[in-house]
Structures are given as structure tokens and as C-alpha cells.
Amino acid sequence: MTDGNELSGWFGRFRSTRRFARLRKHPVAYFCAEYALDPRLPFYAGGLGVLAGDMVREAADRELPLVAVGLRYRLGYYLGESPASASVGLEAVLDAKGDRLLVGVPIERRIVSVQAWRWRRGTVEVLLLDTDLEANAPTDRHIVDRLYVDDRQVRLEQEVILGVGGLRMLEALGVSPSVYHLNEGHSAILTLELTHRLMCERGLSFDLARQSARSLTVLTNHTLVPTGNETFSNDLVSAILVRYAEELGVPVSELIKLGLVQESSIFSMTMLALRMSSHVNAVSRLHAEKAKEIWTSHPMETITNGIHLPTWNLVGDDVSGAGDLWRAHQERKGLLLERVRKETGRDWGRDDLLVGWARRIVSYKCPLAVFDDLHRLAGLARDSRRPVRLVFSGQAHPGDGEGQNLKAKLMEIIDGELSDVAVFLPDYGLLTAPTIVAGCDVWLNTPIVGFEACGTSGMKAALNGVLPCSTRDGWMAEATDIGWMLDNENVGSNFLDVLERDIIPLYYCRDENGVPVKWEGNMRHARRTIVDRFGAGRMLKDYIEMFYLRSRGLE
Structure with missing residues (x-):
């Protein structure tokens, strides 16, 4: 591309x-x-x-x-x-x-x-x-x-x-x-x-x-x-x-x-x-x-x-027909779910709503922001009719004590109260990032506004039809018409509101072929936005x- x-x-x-x-x-x-x-x-x-x-x-x-x-x-x-x-x-x-x-x-x-x-x-x-x-x-x-x-x-x-x-x-x-x-x-x-x-x-x-x-x-x-x-x-x-x-x-x-x-x-x-x-x-x-x-x-x-569009376009170019982008995305999602199964033993369904957060673990990126109300998050995630799954990944510098503590707390929550609906995948880097950025349905981005100068992981995700859910920081302040924008002051509660009110209903609204038609339309718009405005060219x-x-x- x-x-x-x-x-x-x-x-x-x-x-x-x-x-x-x-x-x-x-x-x-x-x-x-x-x-x-x-x-x-x-x-x-x-x-x-x-x-x-x-x-x-x-x-x-x-x-x-x-x-x-x-x-x-x-x-x-x-x-x-x-x-x-x-x-x-x-x-x-x-x-x-x-x-x-x-x-x-x-x-x-x-x-x-x-x-x-x-x-x-x-x-x-x-x-x-x-x-x-x-x-x-x-x-x-x-x-x-x-x-x-x-x-x-x-x-x-x-x-x-x-x-x-x-x-x-x-x-x-x-x-x-x-x-x-x-x-x-x-x-x-x-x-x-x-x-x-x-x-x-x-x-x-x-x-x-x-x-x-x-x-x-x-x-x-x-x-x-x-x-x-x-x-x-x-x-x-x-x-x-x-x-x-x-x-x-x-x-x-x-x-x-x-x-x-x-x-x-x-x-x-x-x-x-x-x-x-x-x-x-x-x-x-x-x-x-x-x-x-x-x-x-x-x-x-x-x-x-x-x-660099050719590097990060993982769903391919042959996705112009109705349902094509969705099917290509589902193939990429299958690769991520297979990695989840091999590394964690979780056997999640390909139709489950998959939310991803993956980046370097530092305090201003707020990896724990969505855990303010674990009871409510777990309740939404465990709905058997409309399940939600969460994938986290990232690394902290060995000398960053605060980052290491955040990572430990993140893993403690995932291994504890959310063990059936959330996973942490180690070794986030150039080799593993493509599987994650193209395999999720929603790309979660929670930095404190003003601290993330740009942030390009969301561009890579959106290029592959993964919809962003983000605070209005960095490049997202220039692309507020794709995905969902979160309130900087109440990220955790606002995310749960958006998840329950907007994301889950839209994702699970399917046609007779099992395709979320409106969702796929949003995927195409996100993809086009990246190609038109956020390519390295x-x-x-x-x-x-x-x-x-x-x-x-x-x-």
C-alpha cells in the first residue's frame, strides 16, 4: 500500500x-x-x-x-x-x-x-x-x-x-x-x-x-x-x-x-x-x-x-469489497488469538470483542487507567452474549523503577481479578507488535493529554481497521472523527461508559452473514484516514x- x-x-x-x-x-x-x-x-x-x-x-x-x-x-x-x-x-x-x-x-x-x-x-x-x-x-x-x-x-x-x-x-x-x-x-x-x-x-x-x-x-x-x-x-x-x-x-x-x-x-x-x-x-x-x-x-x-505503510499494512490491499476488510481483519485476529492461546492457555472466540493496549510502560501512558472500577469492567467483559477480552503488552526500562512497578501491578490485576478476560503478552517489540496492532478490534490509548507528543501505534492499528479509543493526545487530536475520544480527567469511568454505550452495541450488531456492517464502515474510514494523512510519505x-x-x- x-x-x-x-x-x-x-x-x-x-x-x-x-x-x-x-x-x-x-x-x-x-x-x-x-x-x-x-x-x-x-x-x-x-x-x-x-x-x-x-x-x-x-x-x-x-x-x-x-x-x-x-x-x-x-x-x-x-x-x-x-x-x-x-x-x-x-x-x-x-x-x-x-x-x-x-x-x-x-x-x-x-x-x-x-x-x-x-x-x-x-x-x-x-x-x-x-x-x-x-x-x-x-x-x-x-x-x-x-x-x-x-x-x-x-x-x-x-x-x-x-x-x-x-x-x-x-x-x-x-x-x-x-x-x-x-x-x-x-x-x-x-x-x-x-x-x-x-x-x-x-x-x-x-x-x-x-x-x-x-x-x-x-x-x-x-x-x-x-x-x-x-x-x-x-x-x-x-x-x-x-x-x-x-x-x-x-x-x-x-x-x-x-x-x-x-x-x-x-x-x-x-x-x-x-x-x-x-x-x-x-x-x-x-x-x-x-x-x-x-x-x-x-x-x-x-x-x-x-x-511506513508497506511495513504496517498487514491486512493487505485486496479489501475493497463488502465484508473483505472484516474478513481480512478476522484472519489477523486469529493469529493474535493463537498467540494468546499458546502463551496463556486462554481459548477465546474469534467473534469476541478484543481490546488492546500495547506500548512502553511508563507512568504518563497510564496503563492502569481502565482498572478504576474492576467490578464493572469484569461484569461487562463476562457477558456471555457480548463478551469483551483485553490484551495488554509492553516493557519497562530496567532502570525505571516506577515503570517496573506499574508493570508488576498490571500483571497482578490481570492474573487476579481479570484472569479469565485479560492477558499480558511479554516481549513487546518489532517482532511481536504487528500481530497485536492488527489483531485487536479496538486500540486503547490512555496517555495524560500533553505528554504523548504523537504516538504512532494507533496509526498502525487504524491502518489495519482497528478502531482507536483514546484520550485527545498526540496525533489523535488531529483525527477525532475516527474511533472514540476519552475524557482526560476521568479516563477509566469514561472508557467503561463508551464501551458499554457505544463500542459493544456497534461491534455486536451483525448482518445475516455475521458481518458488523457499520463497524466495518468505520474500519474503512479509519484506514483511509491513515493512508491520506498519516503515512510516512x-x-x-x-x-x-x-x-x-x-x-x-x-x-
Whole structure:
């Protein structure tokens, strides 16, 4: 499935332009801390990585010259992930002599050697950096072991490797990008390295080079949640960047100033990225509005996230006839129910109403919201004429105590009072998500409004005819005509009201062939909405028009 002829025509025309020809020589450089490229590669934690993976796939489909840069995490994000798969589909980046291509990155007073691995798709390549080299000290070999490691010094070292090492690796490969796209602030230090390069190449002062670097840099912010916006103590940043500042020939205090949170001794990667980017976007309209309240001096444009339609269209394209989409959905539902049976022993019927909640388990996503009145929920679910079943799935970061407690409480409720009508499926990720997002009938989304910058799991579900039931947060505030909207103040009770009054009666209203005709009509509308407005092709077009073509590098 694609976004349609109009969008394909736009990309076709763009590929014939002078600016596209320049992109062939000077591609977009896309930096992100995580990428969901393959279920076997443990290089992502959640939505940011999945979005980056979809961006890479869409750019390849549209033949956009783009090189992405990230880190090759040997142990991934969640405890228990095997390092054995961390090179699947990757090839080592070699120099002209056939040896590993290495670059040096100053950290504290030492130089850390960095190598790269390449993942290809069409016109796009992803370069993944690591430090697991015999030339490095034992501790330095493990800098890039784990994604979003808790240790603050190692985390900062990772971000220096990503920003400085990433740009130096591109330079060593002879890649001279026209624009640098920071997908979140984790790679913001690359703006300092870009400044450094411009000082050397053009003989500019630090201030002039900084302004020039800013004109080549754009930023996408994905979260307003404090844990998603990296901060470090000034003392730690000063210690890590001391030798690097000497290379630039400027006091380390000048570098710190660019990321300093006003009236504090805190260095913010987000503030550095905001100050060093010529264009900044939020990933939904509501996100942009909320961001104004936090970063008053840095207004954000809106480019709402989108999903890679060919990857997430699991019901197929042959669903245009009456009843076709419903039958295709029932096949996907059967796969989910089979997994439920194998993993939990629950043998539910294919006609049972199936409600799903699956995502990273953190407090603002409110996984326990629908359990405020367990007695009422259980009563609705156990109606033998119109049963309701609930599927939950998700993971919490090992270092997130609150998230781990939420997961434990969620499983306690499911294994206790709701054991016959609800299940928890472990190991939610790129391999298992397709079964869940396409197999439920209703996709439940319960974040506190203003905290979910966008959220794309509901897009994937709706593309497959799964109807959303959500608070008005993120992208759902732009698609209120599909599914059901929940009251932010009383999510639990409002969900039960909507479930009893609207969802259950509509789902169980069937024709003589057992097809819920009105329900299927809503499924088609939801699917069409995603194709028309929330595909990654539209998102990529927005980035090209609003960001890349406005960069000085493509003038």
C-alpha cells in the first residue's frame, strides 16, 4: 500500500529538480540514538526508534539520498537481549586498504577509537558506530553496550561518540551532507563538531562558524517529558569535553554556554539542539502548542509523524469489497488469538470483542487507567452474549523503577481479578507488535493529554481497521472523527461508559452473514484516514519542503 498517485507524482517531479541532483552529491544526514531496522537488531527502545526505522524505509522507497547515523548497541535496551544478533545484516565499514575504518573521538583527556557498521536499503545507508576495539581501554570498549544506559557519564560519552564520531565517520567516508537532521537532541554535540569543521575549512571564528553550522542543522523534538530531554551537570560536561574544547581552540565554558539551562548549572542537550538548529519541529499540532509553554524562545513548526505503510499494512490491499476488510481483519485476529492461546492457555472466540493496549510502560501512558472500577469492567467483559477480552503488552526500562512497578501491578490485576478476560503478552517489540496492532478490534490509548507528543501505534492499528479509543493526545487530536475520544480527567469511568454505550452495541450488531456492517464502515474510514494523512510519505514530503529545501546547504 502507498499514499496514492498524487504523492508519488510529487516525488517523481522532485527527483527531476536541480536540488535533488545536489542531494545526490550532498545527501541528508539523519542522526538518531535508536533505529528499529530489524527485529533481530537490538538498537531501539520504543517509538523514537520505530519512527526512525520508518523514516529510513520511506526515504529508500522514495529514492531520497540519505545517510543515517546511530550507535550499534551490543546489548540493546532491555536486560536479557542477546549480543549474538547485534550484527545481523550489517557489514563492517572498511577503508581503501580493506582495513576497519576508524576515527578518533576525544573524551576527557584520551582519544577513543570508533568503528562503523553499515546497513543498506536502496539509496539509504545507516552507519552504526561502536567502540568495541582492542585499541581502546577495557572500559571504553563497553561505552556503546547498552541503549539509554543509566550511568550519566557513559550516557554522555555515548552522545559524544554519536555526534562527534558520527560526523568524523562521514568525513572519513567522503560524505559531505547538505543538511543535518537531528532526530531528538541526543546527537546535538554534532553541531559543535560541524562548527569545528567549518572553522578549519573556512578559517571562520567560532561565532561565525557556529552561525553557519546552525544554518545547516534542523531538529525534530519528540517529547516534552523531562526524561526524554537529556541533561547533565556542567562539571561532567566540562570533564568530558575538556580535550575537545582544546581542539576547537575555545574555552570549554563557551561550549557549555550553548546548552546551558538558564539560571542553572545544568547542561541540556535539547537546549543545545534548539539553539543550534535553524528549523525545529514538533511531531503533532498539540505537541507544538504544548512546546510553546516550555521553550518560549524556540517556536516549533508542526510535522506530524507518519508510518511506513508497506511495513504496517498487514491486512493487505485486496479489501475493497463488502465484508473483505472484516474478513481480512478476522484472519489477523486469529493469529493474535493463537498467540494468546499458546502463551496463556486462554481459548477465546474469534467473534469476541478484543481490546488492546500495547506500548512502553511508563507512568504518563497510564496503563492502569481502565482498572478504576474492576467490578464493572469484569461484569461487562463476562457477558456471555457480548463478551469483551483485553490484551495488554509492553516493557519497562530496567532502570525505571516506577515503570517496573506499574508493570508488576498490571500483571497482578490481570492474573487476579481479570484472569479469565485479560492477558499480558511479554516481549513487546518489532517482532511481536504487528500481530497485536492488527489483531485487536479496538486500540486503547490512555496517555495524560500533553505528554504523548504523537504516538504512532494507533496509526498502525487504524491502518489495519482497528478502531482507536483514546484520550485527545498526540496525533489523535488531529483525527477525532475516527474511533472514540476519552475524557482526560476521568479516563477509566469514561472508557467503561463508551464501551458499554457505544463500542459493544456497534461491534455486536451483525448482518445475516455475521458481518458488523457499520463497524466495518468505520474500519474503512479509519484506514483511509491513515493512508491520506498519516503515512510516512506525507511526513517525508513535509520534511523536504519545510526543512531540507530551506537549508543553506541546498541553496
